[in-house]
Amino acid sequence: MKKIFAVLMSLVLGGSLCACGNGVQTLGENTGKESSGSSVSEEQAVAGGIMKKQSTQEQSSKGQAVEGLQILNDSDHLANCYTKDGYYYLTKDATELEDGTWGTHLMYMDFATKQEVYLCSNAGCKHNTADCPSVFLMNEFPLYASGIFVYGHKLYVLSKESDNEGSVTQDLVVSSDDAAVETEAAKAVLYEMNLDGTNRQKVFTFDAGLTVEDVVLGDESGLYFVTKKLSNTMGEGNNSVTTSTDRKLVFWNKSTQKAEDICSLNYEDGINWKIIGCMDNALVLSGTDYGKALTTDDYTKSDDDWNNMYKNSSEVVATLDLNTKTLDEKYRMDNATLHSIAVMDGTLYVSNSETGEIKTINLTTKEEKVLCTLAQNYIMSTFAHVLCCDTWNDENDRTYYFVNTDTGEVQHSxxxxxxxxxxxxxxxxxxxxxxxxxxxxxxxxxxxxxxxxxxxxxxxxxxxxxxxxxxxxxxxxxxxxx
Incomplete structure (x- = not known):
């Protein structure tokens, strides 16, 4: 698939273009090299620091309190799970265990020793039984959907089903009268454990019927999640469309281990708002404004009709103040021109594929400036004070262009x-x-x-x-x- 088409589809779905696309086609279920003896000691894993990647890019050392609102987990924006001492990930390939059940493994890369190990400190463990700390049973932790992140002094895993909002399935008869039928999602569960993988325990279970989105945020007091109810409705051509209702921002208090609704994320503007960053005590949201709420028939339009509808829409960026619960529009751009966006340190970065400009928009004052002009300005990811950019449609150029957000200087790697x-x-x-x-x-x-x-x-x-x-x-x- 050409990159330019992937960019367009990402924008259509309402996400920001901060994720790094690599074009890797991984086929089959090859589990690669296995090791039965390697494990992580408690000493290797107890230290570390929380790092977020796509919000404000601040760092806090493990052993210090979390300072300010941070994105901790988000598959769309590469908020991967790591501390200053090591990197954690759940394997994507399932492995058959000794008793015939299947599970994935929690792995750890130690930056000091530059070695990967199973996150297990049990001497002689072969990592093939449910009592191994690195084993996560598939029937408890759905493959690909469960997310892992670091918060405070602990590791957390959010066990949940996939979020299929916006998907279209052919030849699925939902009901005889084509009415919306609510899907029955399994209960999502939040697990907490030590940094060495020990003492894994459930700390919160979400209500039945709720789908939990991938994004997780945290501050000094607890964690923020987005929940919603999914339903299937029949559209044209015997297509079933998955849509959501009752999207809410939910806060889990780490002291009481109880959750409360903060506010609704459904507004009367017809925009499906997605969280793309945070600043101070506010969320940064992005969404596509079609001038109306999308209907089931809109989702089942032909590619040409959908693209025409999209080109007449706008992408909107707004902030949601968590104190006042008010939504404040900050920037709007025409979707007739391909563009990409990223949020860092209270600043919105917007690139334009036609002009080559990368603009900065202060999300407090709304002041706009041109940071630089660069043909290869598709923003793929961000580091501290740096934008990582790629080409828009040159598949022969897989290199990156790094833009210093303080000076506008560009380095080509x-x-x-x-x-x-x-x-x-x-x-x-x-x-x-x-x-x-x-x-x-x-x-x-x-x-x-x-x-x-x-x-x-x-x-x-x-x-x-x-x-x-x-x-x-x-x-x-x-x-x-x-």
Whole structure:
């Protein structure tokens, strides 16, 4: 799929263009290399620091209180799970355990030793039974949908089903009268554990019938989630459309371990608002304004009709004050022109594919400035004081362009994935270094696609990354990576 089409579809779905797309086609269920003996000691895992990636880019060391509102988990914006000492991830491939059940594993990459291990401190453990701290049973933790993040001194896992809002399914008869039928989502559960994976326990269970979105935010007092109810409605061409109602911002108090509704996220503007960042005590939201609320028939339009409708719409960015519960529009852009956005340190960054400009918009004063002009200004991700940009439609250029948000200076890095020449994948920002996937082990499938059998991780200094110097510090892998 061409990048420009993927960009357009991302905008149509209302998300900001902050996520890093890599074009990797991973096929099959190869679990890669396995190790039965490697594990993490408690000493390796007890220290660390909370790092968020797509909100304000501030850092707080483990052992200090969380300061201010932060995005902790969001699959769309690469808020990956890591501290200043290591990186955590749940494997994407299921493994059959000793008793015939299936599970995934929680892995840990130690930055000091540059080694990956199973997050387990049980001596002699083979990591193939349910009592291993690194094992997460599939019937409790749905594959791909469950999210992991660090908050305070603890690791958290949000076990939940996939969020299918906006999906269209053919030949699914929902009901005889084509009325909306509410889906019965399994209860989402929040788990807490120590940083070494021990003492895993349920700390909160969401009400039945609620779907919990991927994004999780946190402040000094607790965690914020977005919940909603999904329903299926029949549209044209015997298509079933999944839509939501009762979207709410919910706060979980870490002291009382109880939750309360903060406010509704359904407004009378017909916009499906998504959280793309935060600042002070406010959320930064983005949504597509079609001039009306979308109907079931809108979702089932032909590609041409949908694209025409989209090109006549606008993308809107607003802030939601959590004290007053008021929504304040900050910026609006025409969707007839491809653009990308990112939020960092109370500033909205907007790039225009036609003019090449990257603008800054102060989300408090609404003041606009041109930061720089760059043809390759598709904003893929952000680091502290840096925008990582890519080309819009040149599939032969998989390099990155790094824009200093203080000066507007641009550095072009020639670094690409060593195996296949694809884009680097960024996983963590740790002080002056970045954790990247810089190489693959793979099997060609003969049709220009590949089975990635192992992802190769490494740390690299930011200065070398931006300058194109391949001075990688590889992580010794025992698993496949993801």
């Amino acid at each position: 020639s670094l690409v994935n060593q195996a296949l020449g694809w884009n680097l994948e960024f996983k963590a920002e740790v002080g002056s270094q970045i954790l990247v996937i810089y190489d693959y082990e793979y099997t060609p499938l003969g049709d220009n696609s590949y089975d990635i059998t192992q992802y190769k991780y490494a740390l690299i200094d930011k200065s070398d990354l931006y300058a194109g110097n391949a001075k990688y510090e590889p992580i010794l892998m025992v698993g496949k990576g993801c």
